[in-house]
Amino acid sequence: MPAAHHLRPLFQPLSVAVVGASREEKKLGHIIVRNIIESGFEGKVFPVNPKAEAVRGLSCYPEYSALPETPDLAIIAIPAAFILKTLEQISKKGTKHVVILSAGFKEIGDEGIKLEAEIVEYASKKGMYILGPNCLGFVTARHPINATFGQGIENTGNLRFISQSGAIATSIFDWSAFTGVGFSDFVTLGNKAVLAEHDILEYWLHETPLGSSDAELQGYHPVGLYLESITDGKKFLELAQKITKNSPMFMIKPGKSDAAKKAMQSHTGSLAGDDVVLSQALDEVGVIRCEGLEDVFDLSRLFAWTKAPTGPRIAVISNAGGPAVMSSDIIAAEGLELAEIDAATHRKLEKHLPRAASLVNPIDVLGDALADRYEQAIDTIFDEASVDAVLVLLTPQVMTQIEETASVIARLAKKHPKPIICSFMGGSQILKGEEILNAAHIPSFRFPERAIRALGKMWWWQNWRTEQEFAPAKKITSAPTKNLTTNHISKILKTAQKQKRTTLDNFETNTILDILGLNTPHTAVVKSFEEAELFTKNVGAPVVLKLSAPGLLHKADVGGVIAGIRTRDELKKAFSRLETASKKLSKKQDFSIQIQIQQQVESGIEVLVGIKRDPTFGSIVLIGAGGSLAEMVGDTQITLAPKNSSELKRLLGSTKIGTLLSGYRGSKAYAIDQLLEVIVQLQSLLHHDQLSEFEINPVIVTKDTAWVVDGKAVLSSTDS
């Protein structure tokens, strides 16, 4: 047993006081007392209410200070305005752990925000751990207590759940009662004034190492999450990575469209919306992201009752051809495979099934199949080595023995270790079959696509987990070693920030690229045609002329780039055109514009690379098609930074531009290593807090080298 965690008194209290306990049966202050008593809580319960003698047979105390001992946990159900005062009493008495059920805080606006801030400050001063406010409370099964004012969990099992929303919790409670899916812990967070999801995860990880040997049949403790915000992205990912090694985690987080609405400061911003970062971050630490509530319910059922398959190969047994064919489609789409049945199994099936049955997976036992035919087919297929999981489909045809078939499945599931899931399709008739399956803890879904989708996600996790075992340990939070030339970069950034600028100009950007040792074309600022001519003579034609100015992010958009200048005449024309343009622009805007000349690099594949700070997860790297393709192709992939060369190579491989770079249709590969080096170097800029993003678009990758042509730097706002 590990040393006691500081949250143990909260979730495993020996005594609980309910402040605001009420005699009125419909009030929260009554329901919470009733729930605690009826949930089999073995400790002491102290109702606190100055106006009541007793609540549900328990003597009431007029105030917290009057309690005969110091309770481990105080649960508060009084109006928001009185809570701070009560906390003072609670603290004085020595109770450190508090659940605030009451609403009326942050969620109601200014007044509530102020109240909540006061509570947070007080809790911090006194070292109090508060769950809520505006939450439904929590339930645990191991040390039984239903400290919610909801239905609670009627069935115990190995699922753990954290829900920021109390309402979602009530839906899950009702569903759990109906289906028999059991939970070991259910915590609602509410406003997360003090305790947030990572505190709960850390407590669980400490108290009962997830996936330890005491976990039930699946060997793991699944964790489901409904979160509207992530309080500390880095901590969350660190903990998630530890948990997903042994136990599955699945999560739903709404708010995609809000994220999409956020104004884009720059091109990079538009390609990597926050929600994309979240999905990628979860992906990297093995957390399944749910796309809807139905996914949450489906995965809860599946993870609660079934262990993950050890491979992707599914055998489908059906009494109808149509749903079987549909299942094949979805199996492919969800990253699973149809198991290939070998000759010996084929012969065994032949013995048991009628001639017209389809013995090729998906196996059609035909519409007149009774329970015994299902039994023979399932029993045989379980023994087939190439099968990792079995999916049984049933339509209620005229001969179909729905309940008997369900019982057969329940029996066989006990006999064989491989996972089996079902889809009984219909309404009234199949309900009884479903009840039998639920009672036997066989996951059953109304539609085959739901069953397969959930199984696909389960396999994704299992596969991720296996890959992790063989992969070198990842460091999510460390930054690359400090660069010796960092001082000069800092100076550039600080100067720009002092000038309240939000971006760097081309010259500054190029200086940084040079300091990083990247392969940039020769560049100079030229004041006259003669200077430009001299430059061209020195580095050789062709050259590119560009306008350069701070704040001028998309230069191509204002016609500020002229490429392919080969002759003196072309240079003259181009220079005078930009000169005119720069004068015009200078008048309109309040910044000065320079003309820049650059050696034109040989043609190659244009790649976009970038780094960007993310408010939740620290920082990310972007790779994708560059130049004018960037938006057309929509190819940009992101990953949490920092990543090493080989990790980046894998990411590049998942982009379309990566396919081109690796030598499309047998042509010679491009200088991928040099490209990766650019990104590795770029990541060293993440030391500089002044930098919010740095994008290079394009890196021109030829067969021999990677030219860094056009950088763009956005500074962090000075307030932060």
Added chain:
Amino acid sequence: MPAAHHLRPLFQPLSVAVVGASREEKKLGHIIVRNIIESGFEGKVFPVNPKAEAVRGLSCYPEYSALPETPDLAIIAIPAAFILKTLEQISKKGTKHVVILSAGFKEIGDEGIKLEAEIVEYASKKGMYILGPNCLGFVTARHPINATFGQGIENTGNLRFISQSGAIATSIFDWSAFTGVGFSDFVTLGNKAVLAEHDILEYWLHETPLGSSDAELQGYHPVGLYLESITDGKKFLELAQKITKNSPMFMIKPGKSDAAKKAMQSHTGSLAGDDVVLSQALDEVGVIRCEGLEDVFDLSRLFAWTKAPTGPRIAVISNAGGPAVMSSDIIAAEGLELAEIDAATHRKLEKHLPRAASLVNPIDVLGDALADRYEQAIDTIFDEASVDAVLVLLTPQVMTQIEETASVIARLAKKHPKPIICSFMGGSQILKGEEILNAAHIPSFRFPERAIRALGKMWWWQNWRTEQEFAPAKKITSAPTKNLTTNHISKILKTAQKQKRTTLDNFETNTILDILGLNTPHTAVVKSFEEAELFTKNVGAPVVLKLSAPGLLHKADVGGVIAGIRTRDELKKAFSRLETASKKLSKKQDFSIQIQIQQQVESGIEVLVGIKRDPTFGSIVLIGAGGSLAEMVGDTQITLAPKNSSELKRLLGSTKIGTLLSGYRGSKAYAIDQLLEVIVQLQSLLHHDQLSEFEINPVIVTKDTAWVVDGKAVLSSTDS
């Protein structure tokens, strides 16, 4: 009343004979008789069975010829082997309409295929209309008869359904009984030996014009389809287009992954799998494609009970913030919008709702909302002009009045004409609320995402239908007018086909492009360097050298294209390289290789265009990114051919390359009209049955013109 349709005696028989009627209660031959009698069929029923006196109280006849009159319909439930003989008797008696329930035909292999062919031949000779074999029969509510051996439909309504699978039908029957969703007609097709889906659709269209004034509250008769194959794609689309003008159609067709597995003969083939063609075809005639069975059930419920919203603006009323936020996400993703509530409605809501409630859509009536608060909010929001449909979300919180709220919704739905749908989230507790909603025909879904997804599909159809009213009539089946220069093209194609070739060589392809009047660069076959040099002098450098040979589809893959040849020296080197290559290749392959020279066109945007025959729907047009981008970008869009210039322009607009062509980031647009003209001309090749596909990749589109550079023609196999 229109003239009687030839299928009327099948679906509205005055008398029915059951051949194979049985006294054994579990046999099909018994169940079918029982179902017909118990379904309220008002005509006469004649059981035919030589061994029985009576079945369910009806006197049996020993054989068909012994019947006292000629029945309108014969239903057959005897073993497959005896059916042909029976058909002869039936025909002799004068019955033209037959349902064959028996299995044992095409689906069991060679023997059954033969039996089925005999029946088809006999039916064709005698003019008999046969439903099945291997089907579950049919049910109609208007002229009540349950001519299936399944549960049938317990609830009558306005839904019509065609299912190729009897098993799927049994699932829907069971679900219908459970939910109360009602059908007017349900037809199972089985093997479709004679009658197929288009026959049923045509009959429905003729008998009761779909969407005519006698349709029920929604003003339409929705049609649901479960099809594993489409028998006649063109007929199907013609009928679908007529039906979807007034009534929604939704369809599920499995087999995507099978389609994907089909060997690809060529690049074009890989980009436009059959399944993509189906999706596009359905899209063009306004048929909703379902992605899973759950979609089918959800849309059945929604279309049976609700009329389509007249706009996309949804108001969400919820007693929980979390699900409301999630709904906003999905509303955006499904092509719907959150309605904007105006100030007057806002004030009205303020009066009824507590201060903490969110009055901005999605409207949060808070967790303690009783039925009356829901009522006030819903009633108010129904009157808001900007709201097209209302979605009510409910989580079973401690105060929530589930049944009362359901009753309130039922009452308000009657009062207001706008559609209202619900999602009550949970298990046991919400069941009673759902029952009330079902009884009132308010569509309710377990998860908000399901409700919104279904509503989104409904709105897609409604919107499509409105657009059709204002769009010029489309002709799906006509071909472009015959080209005068067609003879020469025919000659080329026929010659190639006689030589058993599957493709044309470059020279033939270019000749066709020239005949079509397309802007091709000067091209010649050259036998010597000197010929190549002369050509270059005439048309001017740069030039391109290529290898040309029948069967050599992807020339770039074998290094057979050398571009950018500017000097005599480069030409010499290139020629000798190709000469060597062609010798090598000629040895390996059994075809001769020529060297082709071509004027190199100025650079531009490379576009792929093509035409292709589709086995189901006739022919299609492809447009997308061309050149080496083609596969990387995955941009190809398809449409049914032929299409006129403005229709093609719309299609082009939906591609990424279309965005580039229209002048990316404010630069001048490319020669789109010339590109469209290329496609219009290309479609005229569809006259030539010998041609299976013709692809131009790339068309190089510059700011002034569209150069047709590289054509590729695949011939139809000569067997067809």
